[in-house]
Amino acid sequence: MSSPPVPPSLTETERGFLAPPSADLSADHVLLDYLFETDDDPLKAALHLCREQSTALWNRPGVDEDYRPRHAAKLVDLKALEPRPGSRSPRRARMRVAHPEINFGPRIPNLLTVACGEGAYFTPRIDVIRLEDIHFSAGFLAAFQGPRFGLHGVRELLGLQGRPIITGVIKPNIGLAIEPFAQIGYEGLRGGADIVKDDEMLADPPYSPIRERAPRVLELTARAASETGEGKLFIANITDEVENLIPLHDFVHQSGGRHAAVMLNAWCVGLSACRMVARNARVPLVSHFDFIAAFTRVPWHGVSELASTRLLRLAGFDMIIMPGLGGRMHQSHEEVLDSMRACLEPWGDIKPSLPIPGGSDWAGSLKPMLDTIGHTDFSIVCGRGIFGHPDGPAAGARSVREAWEAIQAGLDPATAAFPALRRAWEAFG
Amino acid sequence: MSSPPVPPSLTETERGFLAPPSADLSADHVLLDYLFETDDDPLKAALHLCREQSTALWNRPGVDEDYRPRHAAKLVDLKALEPRPGSRSPRRARMRVAHPEINFGPRIPNLLTVACGEGAYFTPRIDVIRLEDIHFSAGFLAAFQGPRFGLHGVRELLGLQGRPIITGVIKPNIGLAIEPFAQIGYEGLRGGADIVKDDEMLADPPYSPIRERAPRVLELTARAASETGEGKLFIANITDEVENLIPLHDFVHQSGGRHAAVMLNAWCVGLSACRMVARNARVPLVSHFDFIAAFTRVPWHGVSELASTRLLRLAGFDMIIMPGLGGRMHQSHEEVLDSMRACLEPWGDIKPSLPIPGGSDWAGSLKPMLDTIGHTDFSIVCGRGIFGHPDGPAAGARSVREAWEAIQAGLDPATAAFPALRRAWEAFG
Numbered sequence: 001m002s003s004p005p006v007p008p009s010l011t012e013t014e015r016g017f018l019a020p021p022s023a024d025l026s027a028d029h030v031l032l033d034y035l036f037e038t039d040d041d042p043l044k045a046a047l048h049l050c051r052e053q054s055t056a057l058w059n060r061p062g063v064d065e066d067y068r069p070r071h072a073a074k075l076v077d078l079k080a081l082e083p084r085p086g087s088r089s090p091r092r093a094r095m096r097v098a099h100p101e102i103n104f105g106p107r108i109p110n111l112l113t114v115a116c117g118e119g120a121y122f123t124p125r126i127d128v129i130r131l132e133d134i135h136f137s138a139g140f141l142a143a144f145q146g147p148r149f150g151l152h153g154v155r156e157l158l159g160l161q162g163r164p165i166i167t168g169v170i171k172p173n174i175g176l177a178i179e180p181f182a183q184i185g186y187e188g189l190r191g192g193a194d195i196v197k198d199d200e201m202l203a204d205p206p207y208s209p210i211r212e213r214a215p216r217v218l219e220l221t222a223r224a225a226s227e228t229g230e231g232k233l234f235i236a237n238i239t240d241e242v243e244n245l246i247p248l249h250d251f252v253h254q255s256g257g258r259h260a261a262v263m264l265n266a267w268c269v270g271l272s273a274c275r276m277v278a279r280n281a282r283v284p285l286v287s288h289f290d291f292i293a294a295f296t297r298v299p300w301h302g303v304s305e306l307a308s309t310r311l312l313r314l315a316g317f318d319m320i321i322m323p324g325l326g327g328r329m330h331q332s333h334e335e336v337l338d339s340m341r342a343c344l345e346p347w348g349d350i351k352p353s354l355p356i357p358g359g360s361d362w363a364g365s366l367k368p369m370l371d372t373i374g375h376t377d378f379s380i381v382c383g384r385g386i387f388g389h390p391d392g393p394a395a396g397a398r399s400v401r402e403a404w405e406a407i408q409a410g411l412d413p414a415t416a417a418f419p420a421l422r423r424a425w426e427a428f429g
Numbered sequence: 430m431s432s433p434p435v436p437p438s439l440t441e442t443e444r445g446f447l448a449p450p451s452a453d454l455s456a457d458h459v460l461l462d463y464l465f466e467t468d469d470d471p472l473k474a475a476l477h478l479c480r481e482q483s484t485a486l487w488n489r490p491g492v493d494e495d496y497r498p499r500h501a502a503k504l505v506d507l508k509a510l511e512p513r514p515g516s517r518s519p520r521r522a523r524m525r526v527a528h529p530e531i532n533f534g535p536r537i538p539n540l541l542t543v544a545c546g547e548g549a550y551f552t553p554r555i556d557v558i559r560l561e562d563i564h565f566s567a568g569f570l571a572a573f574q575g576p577r578f579g580l581h582g583v584r585e586l587l588g589l590q591g592r593p594i595i596t597g598v599i600k601p602n603i604g605l606a607i608e609p610f611a612q613i614g615y616e617g618l619r620g621g622a623d624i625v626k627d628d629e630m631l632a633d634p635p636y637s638p639i640r641e642r643a644p645r646v647l648e649l650t651a652r653a654a655s656e657t658g659e660g661k662l663f664i665a666n667i668t669d670e671v672e673n674l675i676p677l678h679d680f681v682h683q684s685g686g687r688h689a690a691v692m693l694n695a696w697c698v699g700l701s702a703c704r705m706v707a708r709n710a711r712v713p714l715v716s717h718f719d720f721i722a723a724f725t726r727v728p729w730h731g732v733s734e735l736a737s738t739r740l741l742r743l744a745g746f747d748m749i750i751m752p753g754l755g756g757r758m759h760q761s762h763e764e765v766l767d768s769m770r771a772c773l774e775p776w777g778d779i780k781p782s783l784p785i786p787g788g789s790d791w792a793g794s795l796k797p798m799l800d801t802i803g804h805t806d807f808s809i810v811c812g813r814g815i816f817g818h819p820d821g822p823a824a825g826a827r828s829v830r831e832a833w834e835a836i837q838a839g840l841d842p843a844t845a846a847f848p849a850l851r852r853a854w855e856a857f858g
Binding site: 053054055056057058059060061062067070071086102103104105107108109110112113114116117118119121122124127128131171172173174175176180184200201203204205206207239240241242243264265267268269270271272273275276288289290291293294295297298301302303323328329330359383384387388389390392 | 482483484485486487488489490491496499500515531532533534536537538539541542543545546547548550551553556557560600601602603604605609613629630632633634635636668669670671672693694696697698699700701702704705717718719720722723724726727730731732752757758759788812813816817818819821
């Protein structure tokens with residue numbers, strides 16, 4: 001981006017929302033990157049946004065005061081872009097806003113109000129706008145605990161280094177009684193899954209109360225760990241009303257100890273409540289991506305997947321399930337890789353989260369995932385690919401392990417002579 | 430809408446996601462209305478969505494079972510529409526899905542997972558989709574307490590019937606120290622505002638801690654009530670991390686009694702946490718609309734304002750601030766009126782909420798609002814229109830009252846000879 005030129009046509013009010021030249025605001029401002037479309041001059045529209053987002057009326061009539069130097073959101077960068085084909089707005093630009101942290105503090109709801117509130121999204125003549133990225137100061141980040149376990153803590157619980165983690169979503173996802181549900185989870189773990197989990201739709205229904213389901217699945221998870229000599233985890237979906245989250249977390253922890261993890265459908269629960277659970281977490285905390293497509297899907301409006309992922313890591317998720325690489329997930333590879341990087345890159349004292357790109361994967365997905373991702377610090381997550389395998393969940397899980405073995409041996413998983421893998425290819429290939 | 434025909438080309442799996450003819454599912458299903466675009470046959474796409482949204486894998490391989498009758502989301506209605514001009518999807522349709530409540534229960538996070546989760550928003554070949562409306566069963570509604578005060582309770586606190594409620598957002602919204610902030614709020618109340626409130630951006634910053642600001646503003650609110658003989662309210666913005674909400678609510682209640690109300694930037698806080706506050710509320714609970722434009726703005730994707738408003742009333746908000754009628758708010762009048770109706774219409778035992786369509790209004794907005802809305806059960810909300818009035822906040826508030834008096838007298842507020850109104854017209858007209 002380039003520093004905005006200051007045309008003489010700017011009003012005195014507008015000038016108060018320009019970052020002073022060569023000022024470094026990154027120590028006590030959050031930096032917000034937006035893509036927007038307007039029928040106004042992009043510089044004027046951008047300054048108007050800064051004003052709406054902070055101190056629109058910056059003095060009292062007749063009083064000699066000016067709240068802009070301390071409290072104004074300030075335009076740091078602006079870059080005009082070609083208009084989007086088909087847009088009714090003739091102009092498009094990227095902007096970076098520096099918003100003073102003194103206006104809101106290290107609180108997620110107030111941060112969201114700044115970044116995605118009335119100011120930014122209801123600026124006159126800005127028709128559509130997308131929050132593309134967020135950057136925090138070191139001081140702001142230091143106020144957040146982040147993930148308690150993180151990628152390395154999860155790997156340690158599993159005793160597993162150097163290969164992707166294999167997660168199975170127990171299916172049929174809803175309707176199944178507890179005992180068969182726990183049994184097929186156990187079979188998946190015995191067959192080679194490192195983790196099995198509840199579907200995002202299965203929480204605490206009357207036919208499968210979580211306070212009965214979680215202890216039974218965790219009992220069989222511990223047995224699978226003992227029998228295989230491998231670390232194993234069960235992720236219980238504790239998505240529920242906010243008051244119930246910590247009691248459910250504590251119950252799952254007490255039921256499963258080092259074999260337990262809990263999942264929250266993060267945006268459905270609210271990120272602040274997720275942070276509250278993370279602050280009190282004794283087991284890894286896993287997010288699922290329900291609701292996000294409502295604001296991420298349209299590429300020129302809403303909030304990017306990348307920004308969402310940063311907020312999830314900030315809130316303290318150890319494992320972040322995100323829309324994955326398959327075409328079904330309506331994400332470009334670039335978007336998925338950006339989000340995965342946001343999980344893993346150095347970020348103050350905040351631990352990395354394990355990225356879990358999800359969506360209809362199976363043994364045959366592993367090699368393309370590795371080729372696209374370029375490293376092994378992720379989890380592949382399979383539902384039907386494990387629990388719909390024609391020879392059952394153990395064979396389903398084994399098929400994913402065999403795909404890894406084939407890749408390690410330099411073989412093509414599509415043709416390698418591993419029995420469960422061959423059957424998976426016949427069923428899902 | 431019309432019942433979908435059942436073409437013989439449907440597979441046995443697909444047929445399991447069709448509502449049985451003439452079945453009334455409304456007693457124990459939530460009804461979800463979606464608008465979607467697809468390159469698939471709309472009926473097949475709709476059935477695929479039902480499947481993804483509920484029990485995608487509805488039996489175990491080799492086991493004679495079928496979870497569809499009890500757990501499947503079922504297609505109730507489908508209506509093909511002309512494709513949207515400019516869409517890359519050649520087909521468009523409206524659908525109604527009946528989703529069994531047994532799958533999730535009366536919990537907001539789990540409801541959002543059903544309505545806006547991976548299933549609905551990541552169905553293969555459905556490129557974009559918008560949740561347009563939600564309908565609950567009587568039993569589901571009965572599990573929610575809804576607003577504690579509601580429209581009538583708020584009117585009772587104000588002792589005010591038969592005219593729109595006048596709310597002022599104290600400005601400058603951020604930066605102002607507590608004493609001048611409280612003083613101008615007091616002047617607005619003395620001039621004729623029924624309610625003054627914190628801006629959505631002002632919560633608990635170091636220069637204006639809410640535990641100092643709220644008691645002082647509430648003290649002056651009580652004084653204004655006593656001096657004018659009118660009911661008066663101050664709405665304190667308690668938007669904060671979830672753990673702090675009930676303590677802050679309790680503090681504001683103890684500080685202000687019947688003059689106190691609290692605001693939450695609802696989608697930033699998370700609706701479940703809002704419901705938690707509502708369950709414990711002793712003062713009216715007010716929502717602000719930050720974040721919603723990220724998912725409401727694009728009319729063919731995301732979630733409608735109407736659906737959002739229903740959820741806010743369900744969560745228990747007594748007063749719902751929503752994007753209003755001005756062009757700046759990027760809402761059609763129809764959308765605003767739909768949301769206002771959703772606040773007010775009979776809804777089981779759940780009380781009506783006071784709708785507050787907001788956005789840069791002033792005295793001159795009152796008549797067009799009344800003409801468009803057609804009744805007086807709303808609040809007009811003014812920031813600059815009161816606190817930016819050239820003769821100060823008392824005159825600003827008086828200008829809105831004068832506009833009401835002019836309308837009552839059959840005069841045109843644009844020309845009626847009321848002094849504060851005339852000055853408002855010169856400044857903002």
